Amino acid sequence: MPKQAVSTAIWWIRRDLRLHDNPALQAALRVARTIIPLFILDEAILTHSHERCNAFLFENLRELDIALRERGSRLFIRRGAPLDCLQSIFHESKAQAIFAQQDFSPYAHTRDKAVAAMLPFTLTPGVTIQPPLSIRKKDGNPYTIFTPYARAWREQLPALHLLDAPTHLETPPILFSEPVPSAQPSQLFPAGEQVALQRLHTFLAKQAWDYQHDRDMPGQDSTSLLSPYFHFGVLSSRLAFQQAQTQAQSNKEAAGFHSWINELVWREFYTMILENFPHVVQGAFREQFSRIEWENNEHHFLAWQKGSTGYPLVDAGMRQLQETGWMHNRTRMIVASFLCKDLLINWQWGETFFYENLIDRDLASNNGGWQWSAGTGTDAAPYFRVFNPVTQSKRFDQQGTYIHQWLPELDNIPDKYLHTPWQMPLDVQQDCGCIIGKHYPNPLINHSLARQLALKTYRKVKA
DNA sequence: TAAATGTTGTC
C-alpha cells in the first residue's frame, strides 16, 4: 500500500459490486482524495459465462452506477484485457494507486500477478469472512476435512469491523467509459445491494428460524436465495455472517441460524481448498479417483441436461436450473449423485454444465460440491453413498410441490405415482393423460442396477 | 448431508 497519501486511486471492482463493507474501496479512500470506480469487461470471463449470468452482472453494475451517482461519483467501464485497460486508465487519469479485492482462482492469480508486476497494485481481503490461508492445522498444513476446519474457523474468528458505505465520493469528471451493457433484468434475482440487504434481512427474520429443517425441502420457500449476490459481492459475506451471528447469540432457538452460518463456512472451506489445492480444477482431489472408468454416454448426458431422465425430482431440478439459472441445494446434490453414480458420467461434465448455467457460478463452491457428490474430493461422502432418487423424492418433496412446480406434464397424475410415474398402470396413464414414454420419459436406467454398477466401478479405484 | 441388507426383538 502506498505509504503517503496520493491524489487519485483506482478502485478496480471485480467481485465486490457494493459500497457497504467494502475493504478495497475503503483502502483506496484511506490514501486518496479522488477515486475512480472501474469495472473491466473481460472477454476471457464473459464469453465463458451464460447470458443470464452476464445479465445479472450487468444489472448489478447498473445499480452500482446509480448508487455511485447518488454519492457524486459514477462507475467507469472499460472493455478488454485487464492489464491493458488498467494501464491506459492509469495513465489517462494520472492515478497513483490501484486497489482491488483479492480473488481466489488460478485465473485471478495469474491476472493479478501480471498487474502487480507493472502497476502499484494493492489487494485487500473481502471475498471471504476470514482469509483462506489464515486457517491451518497445528502442523501448518491446510485442513482437508470440513468439521475440524469449521471448528478452527470459529475459534480463531477475529472481531469483524464492518465498514460503512461512503456518503460521498470524489471522482474525476472527464474520463472515457463504455456504457453499462444493457441486459434483461432477472425476476428471481433483482439487482442491487439494497435488494440483497433487504433479502438478507427478511430471511433472518423469517425462514432462518427453521432453516435447519426446511432448507432440505426444495418445494418450500425456505432458503435465502443469496448465492448470486455473494458470488459477485453484491452482499458482504462478513456482514451477512455478523447479522446471523447476532441473531444466533440473542436467541435460545438458534439452530436455524447456526445451520445457515455453517453454509457460509462451507463457502470459506471450498475457497480455502481451491487456494491450497488448485489441482482440483483439473481433476479429482484424490488421485486414484481420476482413474474411474466412466461410461460417459452422450445420450444420457443430454437427457440429464434437459431434465428427461424419467426420475421426477432429478428432472425437476434440472428444469429449475434451465429455467432460472439457479437450483435448490438439495436437488443439486440429487442430480449430481444421479449423474456420477446412476449414469456413471464424469462429474466434471456436470461441473462444467453447472458452471455455465448457474448465476451463482462460483468456481470453488461448484467444484467442491461436485467432488463431494462424486466422492472424489476432500471431505467426500464415501464412494458407496449413493442417493436413491425415489427415496430422496419421497423424503424431501413428499407432497410433490417441487415436482409439480417444474414438471407440468405430471400435473394430473395420481399422487401415489408422482415419485415413480413408470409404475402407473396403462389405464391410469390414459385416464390422466400422461403416457409414460410419450408425455414423460421412461427411467433412463434402473436405479438398483445402476447402483450396483457404480459400486463395482468405484470399488476398482478405491484406495 | 445415504441406502441396502442382515439380525434381533416384539407381537
Add this chain to the structure above:
DNA sequence: ACAACATTT
C-alpha cells in the same frame, strides 16, 4: 409380520 437396530456397501 414387521419394526428397531446393526452392519455392509
